[in-house]
Amino acid sequence: MLNPKVAEERLKEYSVDKPLALQKERIAELPGAFRQSAFALLGLKPDGTPFVSDTKYDNKQYEAQNKGREAAYRQIDTLTVAELEKLFAAYFPRLGTLLAAWWKPDGRTLYQGSYNRRPFRMDRGASSDESRNERRQILSVLLHNFTQYQEMPIEWFAAWIPYLGAYNADNMGKLFAFAIDSGNDAVFQTLIESGKGEHEIGAMGRHVTRGLLSASREDGWEWVEKLLLAAQRQEGLRQSVLEVVDEAHPTAFRRMLKLIRENDLFRFSATVRAADTWFGMNWVAYEKLSVKAANAATETVETFLADPAGRDDVLRETTDGQTVYLALWSMAFDDAHAALKAAVPLLSDPLLQRRYAALHLLTELRLKEAQPAILAAFEDPDLRMAQKAFGACNWYEGGAIGAIAADQIALLVGQDIAVTNMLEQVAEPNTPAFGFLSSLKEAVSGIVAAITGDPGDEKQEEETVAVSDDRFERLERNIPRFPARAKELEPVIWDWDKQTAHAENLADRMPNLLGKRPVERLFPFVSVMSSYGRSSIATTIANRKDKTPEMRELLFDLFADTQSYVRDSALKAVEKFTLADDEAERIEGLLTRKAADLRKASLSLLLKRDDEKALQSGERLTGAKDANQRVAGLDLLTQMVEKKREPVRAKAIVTGFVAARADKLTAAEKAMTEPLTSDTHVKATLDDALGLLDATRLSVAPQPVERNRFVYMTGSETQIVAGLNAFIEKHKEAPVPVKNYSDDIEETLLGNIRYAWHFPQPDPTKTIEEEYERLPFLKTLIEWWESRPDSMRDPDGWELLRTTIALAAADGGVGGRGVKKEVWADVENFFGKIPMPKELTPYLIRWIVRLNPLPEKLADFYLDGAETVIARVKGMEVKKDVQSWRDSGRVQSYFNLARQDFKENAKDWSDEQIIRLWHLLNFVYRASGINDFGGNIQIEEITAALRVGAANEHDLYRTLLPKPAPRKENQYYHEPSYSELAQVSGRKVPLFDTTPGLREIVDNSRRRILEVELRRGDTETAASRPALALRYSGGMDVLLKTVAAMGKETFARGYSYYGQSNRSNVFSHLIRATFPGETDTFEAFADAVKEAKIPEKRLVEVAVYAPQWAKHITHTLGWDGLSDAIWWFHAHT
Structure with a gap:
């Protein structure tokens, strides 16, 4: 096997350039009959363009893509092997023959996926959609993950798959198994050697165990069996083997069951967890499970799999629920539809355990064809059966019951006939069996009628829908027998399978299934529903065009509901009414x-x-x-x-x-x-900052003009950016220590760093020698910098400075949305063509700057550059989208550097420079069109401008109390943050000592906010959100005034996104933001409380809510120890 970093680098040798373009060229040569399908599987339209645009999200585009892909899958299922070979070769030229043969074989297929799958099979040619799942999943993995390796054969994938993603490897194991069964010994040998750790490239993974177990070679099974037995205490290895056993070749699975039982492997937790997946028995949750019981169940399955005839005899006679289930399970292992056919009659069995076992198997099959039987079991007289069926049914409109594909009609019709025959054989019409079969007949017949009804007859269609989907009626008649309060029911077969019944759950589903039935049929069940169900009723009524008086009456009841979720749904309907008196x-x-x-x-x-x-x-x-x-x-x-x-x-x-x-x-x-x-x-409005602002007295923002004192760009900066891009490519195999997601240091190759934040950052607290120790690669970088050619050098030595500006200008592009190109022409000419930097290029510049510091006192250079660039933006003051031009990296480059320099070196800035910066800020964020400062100007910037006389109190009011941008109702994220107000509204603000007049401006703002807000009712005022930004609202007078204004309202705790500015929340915040002042003595507080007539109970609540007043309240009440108790409470909660 290979080092992952080395493997990642070597994989590039096998990757093709423009893989999609190559596939499109080959697809264009396919016959027209399936060319369109070939494009669709790649997410492309018939003309080869994507269904989904990268520029914006459009759900309709995704719907069209999915529809095209589904149609393509259905068409390729009809192709011959020769046609399939051509199709697949267009994607993967060296896999075409293998994929074509794999797509068309006879036999059975696993059809369930996910971590909770069961190893049930069905014919690959079955009409069920589930029969196609496995093929589609693997083809999807190939098309979405491996197109860059489209020239590689299956043997290459068998070796390199460990380095292409664990999920991909796991899925490809099934394709490797098919290759082995097709006679590919090279793939088999690669998997064996990879498992042993002997392959030059391949490595152990689930693709090895899955590939060997799913194939039909016994020597492969034996190798995995020995691996499992050799695992000993290696629980991870044991788990990796057992988790693919259920999808093994049927014979290999049988061998594994015997191996597990004979070697007592159920003593290991990994075996129990794996068996849970195989059998659907939830043994992990059953603490009393013994190895003996697990072995006994496994032996039963072994016996049934080995002797189907004997299994059928047991199924007819046994009264034990688990035995019934395992018999049906072993039947589904080979043929899910056969198990379905055998389970349905058992639902009418007089013995509850047999009925329940059959129902459990039907839920585990996860077949659409099983839904009618499960739905019918909802009518079972035993509540445990009914609840289990309820939990397994789809109770949503347009669900599985009413949307079964046309290619399943034949199967459903067959079931309808079979149920009819069983009904005719039941002698007693009033028996439970007759009742169940009648219900099942009604469900199946209704679905068949819904599908086969004449779509051209609108009346017939409406009647069919009303009759066919009777889930609403089933809920309606079963709710009375379900408990009003949630009740855990005694288990039928397994202790871990306890059902909890609650009528509320049934009632909640009814609005979704109402269809065209009268809304009034929901009314009797409103009291049974949860807030979700009541909200659904409100939405259902709101969507009805004609609302009867009874509907209006119910809507008003729901509008008065105790739950805000329900009230909100009802309001959407009620607010459209014209209210009667x-x-x-x-x-x-x-x-x-x-x-x-x-x-x-x-x-x-x-x-x-x-x-x-x-x-x-x-x-x-x-x-x-x-x-x-x-x-x-x-x-x-x-x-x-x-x-x-x-x-x-x-x-x-x-x-x-x-x-x-x-x-x-x-x-x-x-x-x-x-x-x-x-x-x-x-x-009061924020248009004039609650009345504090006189817009005519805002400072004037002069139009920026071009400055020519400095040489801004020389061309060296573009050479340096291009040179660093090439440097990164040249040294892509250089080792670099980086931090991983766990903040641990690990070594990787420079060219493999995908995210720049992994790259080490300069640390000014360390010495240069320490920096070299942290990043040995730094020596190579500095050698490159010091030996750079003359084209990367400027006469004034400022080439590094200009490069940092070029990188800032490149970040963010040229212009904003909707702005014409001519607006940017002069700006673009100013900067020239800046090459697009690689991800790491700016970070390498930071290291170069660390060892070659930029010149000092650059304020004039940055200010001149900012004024020049902004002066070159033409026509922005007359544009409706004035915000757009500010998004440009070019405009922001010098401007942001000037602001950053002020932030870091404010003490070195002259008054004139501060004035120039203010003029730029004023122009960019107000005079040129935005007309607002909120959130754009830093408090340090405007207070500096205030100190030097460039800004005035009205500019500051505009900054502290910005006017909100227009927004739609409830879209609070458009609100200003009022962060500038928060910064200067605390009790101790250092800027007060250095900025004359600032304290008075903040005090005026606070006073006016409180004046407006404390006289509010339930409706939010313009001062509500600024009030929430106050870090200090005042002393004793504000506290008592706010407490009195709140009356008996409860203090707000926690956070409410949409209700944050309601009356109780804002007043509660103001109370917490009060603090005792120097004149707020205990005696003065006691006198003020007496005058305000605040009750004793309310005082205690205030003390607990705002403990900074605990000592004052303790003194007022005369309760010794109250203050200490309150602080103890806060310290321990």
Whole structure:
């Protein structure tokens, strides 16, 4: 075998250039009859172009690709061996003959896949889709993973497959087995030598054990058997062998069962796990399993496999459930359809264990043809049978029951006839057997009718659907016998196979199966459903065009549900209604509740009514006894005023409310009514930073002009980039120490590094000598740099600086989306043609810079370059997509380097340089079209500009309180982060000491945010999200005001993505962001609490929620030890 790194390098020798193009050329020469199919299997249209575009995701393209591929698979199943050979040779010229013979052989095939497969077989020519699975899977592996090795023979793959991926190797083992059975001794010998570790290239893997066991050579089986016995304590080796035994040649499997039993291999956990996969018995979960019991079950299977006639006799007579199951299992091992035929009659057996064993086998077969029988077993009088059948059926619309392929009709018709014959043989119509067979007959006949009905007769089609898919009716009549609460049922055969029955699970499936039935049939089961089922009903009703009064009534019930998931689904239907008066009053009644999403949605529904109706709701709500309703009424009237909808009348209602409540007004009511009783109240928005910003006083951003003091690009930088690209190619076999995914250091070849972050980074904390020790390859790199030609040198010695700029300019391309080429013409001329750097090229430059530092004090160079490049972008100020030109790597190059230099060397920058940087920032992020600073300008940049007089307080307000970009409802990811506000809103901000006026600006922002937010109702304000960014909201006065405004609302805990800005969340955050100030003494706090009339219980809740106030509250309550207890609680939870 080979070292993996060496193997990776050597594989390149066998790889072809442009593999897809080669295959397309050969496909173009195929006969037209199957040329299209050959293209489709590669994901290509008949003209050779891809179905799926790389530029955007389009589900329809994937659907077309899958449809074309499925049609291709079906066509190639009809081709002759000669035609198949031509087809496969177009993909793999040296595998065509082998693949054609492998695609067409007689006999049986395994049809289940995945880790939980069973070793059941069916005829390769069977009409079931499952019979094609194995062939399609292996061909897919070849086409999707090995096209670059398309010129290689099967013998080459047998040797090199260990280096082409474990999954690929495992699948290819089956093809190797077929090659061996076709007389290819070279493949057999390669696998044997690979397993022994004697092959020059090949290595041990599952392709070895799978290939040898799946082939029909006994000497191969014997070699694997000896390997298994020699494993001893090597559990991993034993597992790798046993995990492919189930897919071995049938005779090899029989030999393995005997070997395992005779050598007591069930004493090893790997054997038990493997047997679980073979038999579907879940022995791993059964702690009481003994080696004796496992051996006994295995011996039973051995006996049945060796004596089918005896097995059939036992199956007719035995009353033991496990024996029945193993008899059916051994039958399915050779022929799944024969086992299906034998299992179906057992479902009507009077003995429960026999019925249950047959049902278990049917679920393990995983055949579409078994679904009607499983569905019929759902009607079994024993709840354990019914629950197991329920768990194995498809209860979704358009599932397996109603979508069986046309090529299975004959089989279904045969089953229909067989069931009819069995019915005629049952003498007593009222027996359980007669009832089961009648149900089975109904299911099978319905499916046949659905498939064979006249598609041109629309009426007949509708009637057929109604009759054929009776899963809804089955659920409907069985729900009453299922328990209302989840109940674990006693096992029938195996302790590990306990069923849990719950009527809720059945009811939840009903909306998906309703079809064209009346929605009212769901109503009796709403109380049984989980939130998922109730949400599904709401969606089902929402999708119906005509909604009856009963449907509307149920939707309003669901809108009032306790679960937000259900409420949201109902809202999507209710919000389209025109509310009747009684419905509006019903919505008003919901506003006694505290759920933020319910309150917000209810208010939105009431506000959709006309002005008169909305005012009536506001008046009723503000006159209610419930405090939550009154707050909602004030919120509604506030929005009426702010949206100029009868503002005078709305204010009059508020004035009357204040007069009527007088001294009974709560803190929240006072906060909300104060602005509404003012003649100057206007809605606060972020357009003017909550009223703090005067847009006419923003600083002016001059148009950048070109500067010619420096030589920006000389051409040396392009030579250096190209030279480093060539250097990497030349030294691709140089060993380099890299970190792997586990952060361990391992050696790899330079040319094999696929991701640059693996490459070692310079560490300025280490000496140069230590750096050379970390990266010995560095010596070669520096020798290259020092011996570079004159074309890579500049007279001023700044070629390395210009190269870093060229690499920055290359990253991000030329221009943004939708911007015309002429916009970039002058910029492109400025930089010239920059070669595309290899992945590692920028990282090698970093090492060169580490040993050859760049010149100091480059601020003017970067600023001049940035102004020159931006000045060369033409026409961007009149473009609608002004953001696009900023995405250019060319525009960002000098600009970002200037910003980075300021960040690292701010103390060396002059006032003039800071002013120039501010002018650039101001132009790029406001004057040229974006008109916003939020998230784009760093707080250190604007505060520096403020210190030197370039920026003013209004620029800072715009930065701290940016205006959100337009967004669709609920798309909160468009919101600004307000990170600049968070940086300067703490209690201790170093920038306050160096930036005159900054403290006052931040205090004004905080004060205004609190003023707007604390008078809110349920509706989010413009200040809600900025409030969440405050790291310090204030002292005692803010704490008590916020606690009073919250009333009895519960403090928010945890995170809610869509509800983060609701009232309780924001107020809770503000409370946690308060801290005692110097004047907030214990005595002052106690007096303020007394005046605010905050209850004792609420004070304790505040102390636990915001423990920074625990000592103050302890003093106020006089509870010795409360503060210590609270801090102990926080330290231990």
